[in-house]
Amino acid sequence: MDSAGARGPAAHPPLKVALLGSGTVGSQVYRLLTEQSADLQARAGAPLQVVGVAVDDPAKQREIPVAPGLLTTDGLELVTRPDVDIVIELIGGIEPARTLLLAALKAGKSVITANKALVAADRAVLHRTAQEAGVDLYYEGAVAGAIPLLRPLRESLAGDDVRRVIGIVNGTTNFILDRMDTSGADFSAALAEAQALGYAEADPTADVAGFDAAAKAAILASIAFHTEVTADDVYREGILSVTSADIASARSLGLVVKLLAICERCNGGITARVHPAMIPRVHPLAAVRDAYNAVFVEAESAGRLMFYGAGAGGQPTASAVLGDTVAVARNLQAGLRGPDSSTYAGLPLVPIGDAITRYYVQLDVADRPGVLAPVADAFAQNGVSIKDVRQEGRGDDANLIIMTHSAREAALAKTVSVLSAMEAVRNVDSVMRVEGVEGE
Ligand code: NDP
Ligand code: HSE
Numbered sequence: 001m002d003s004a005g006a007r008g009p010a011a012h013p014p015l016k017v018a019l020l021g022s023g024t025v026g027s028q029v030y031r032l033l034t035e036q037s038a039d040l041q042a043r044a045g046a047p048l049q050v051v052g053v054a055v056d057d058p059a060k061q062r063e064i065p066v067a068p069g070l071l072t073t074d075g076l077e078l079v080t081r082p083d084v085d086i087v088i089e090l091i092g093g094i095e096p097a098r099t100l101l102l103a104a105l106k107a108g109k110s111v112i113t114a115n116k117a118l119v120a121a122d123r124a125v126l127h128r129t130a131q132e133a134g135v136d137l138y139y140e141g142a143v144a145g146a147i148p149l150l151r152p153l154r155e156s157l158a159g160d161d162v163r164r165v166i167g168i169v170n171g172t173t174n175f176i177l178d179r180m181d182t183s184g185a186d187f188s189a190a191l192a193e194a195q196a197l198g199y200a201e202a203d204p205t206a207d208v209a210g211f212d213a214a215a216k217a218a219i220l221a222s223i224a225f226h227t228e229v230t231a232d233d234v235y236r237e238g239i240l241s242v243t244s245a246d247i248a249s250a251r252s253l254g255l256v257v258k259l260l261a262i263c264e265r266c267n268g269g270i271t272a273r274v275h276p277a278m279i280p281r282v283h284p285l286a287a288v289r290d291a292y293n294a295v296f297v298e299a300e301s302a303g304r305l306m307f308y309g310a311g312a313g314g315q316p317t318a319s320a321v322l323g324d325t326v327a328v329a330r331n332l333q334a335g336l337r338g339p340d341s342s343t344y345a346g347l348p349l350v351p352i353g354d355a356i357t358r359y360y361v362q363l364d365v366a367d368r369p370g371v372l373a374p375v376a377d378a379f380a381q382n383g384v385s386i387k388d389v390r391q392e393g394r395g396d397d398a399n400l401i402i403m404t405h406s407a408r409e410a411a412l413a414k415t416v417s418v419l420s421a422m423e424a425v426r427n428v429d430s431v432m433r434v435e436g437v438e439g440e
Pocket of ligand 1 (some may be wrong): 020026057073081092317
């Protein structure tokens, strides 16, 4: 061994890290950067030194205390400091995160964020700014927490054509639906349990109304299909309308209700949608319990791939953030930028009315002769093929459950509006998409 080899490579000077936010995720990133500094240095090739932590309230009692002198409320001053190399944003929301990240990128700092709301709204401008400044922009933690998903989509599958991405990307709603399924709890009781366990926030709107999953779907669709997709492009329904009766009915049919994010190629374009759907209990996504996430990727050559793990939480998400941080540190020392995700394909967004799937329709109808024929006719007239019909008597009424073959969303919507206007149909109790059924 020559003398240089015996001494090892010369130590790189520390890379200076500015941390924005020290909440659920930020505090874990700070802890791991501090406690695992030697290992991270060995892997990154340089010490990663936190030189400032921006928070909202520096007087707050913190479970993971920040070293004296590092706390600041002036995020803008921190991210533009000449000595800072890397900015990690874990504040969340659009502002002030957007202003701070654009300022950091323009000042030549590489940026890591887990902020799905911001990335889903402003991915194009953030990437353009990073490119112009010659720095990195990574956000693995923004989708499905700890699960390595964006890097495999962007890099490992760069030689393949992704056909479909379907998954459970919101832990809170998966927990709620799982509890409704396994314990028979209604929505409010399951939500209260999710809040007590710290999964759901005091204001659970972003999760239960599907905004969080829609932001993640936009990021997944953008990377998978090389096309710019924002959260506003994603069709969104949350789980607020899912009832205990829907869950019980799904169970009786061998199905389970999940909130799915689905991004797929369709009619020469792509659809991106988030909504509750029934899936067969034998489908691998049906086995995703509690607050876990899982994403199926279907690609031309690779076939089906499944990614599974903790989709939220401070420490799991910190794992993804630190993976990005080490990648950025390596790039900085090599004088390189990491790979950008391309948007060369520019595929059109297909309206939800053109999406194709199967449906579950539950009707309350008068139980008398001649009712089934016009009900079936409403489906036939709109080109929706019925796969299965079940009927259960309820005194003078009957409960009809109709499962369809694949149909256009717009055709099903038209069918439902015809059914709703029929004298014999007392009520359309429930309409839900059915996904993950093989064949016809
Ligand atoms: P928290 O609400 O727990 O933490 C937010 C942090 O930002 C706090 O430390 C807060 O300060 C600080 N902050 C708020 N306003 C400002 C401001 N104006 N300037 C500087 N700091 C400010 O959020 P999370 O840790 O839960 O989430 C952070 C990001 O990670 C979000 O984008 C979220 O979507 C994403 N994410 C979160 C996951 C999770 O499981 N929690 C999972 C995956 C992604 P103070 O401490 O003083 O209140
Ligand atoms: N609220 C989100 C969830 C956190 O429940 O999955 C992770 O983005």
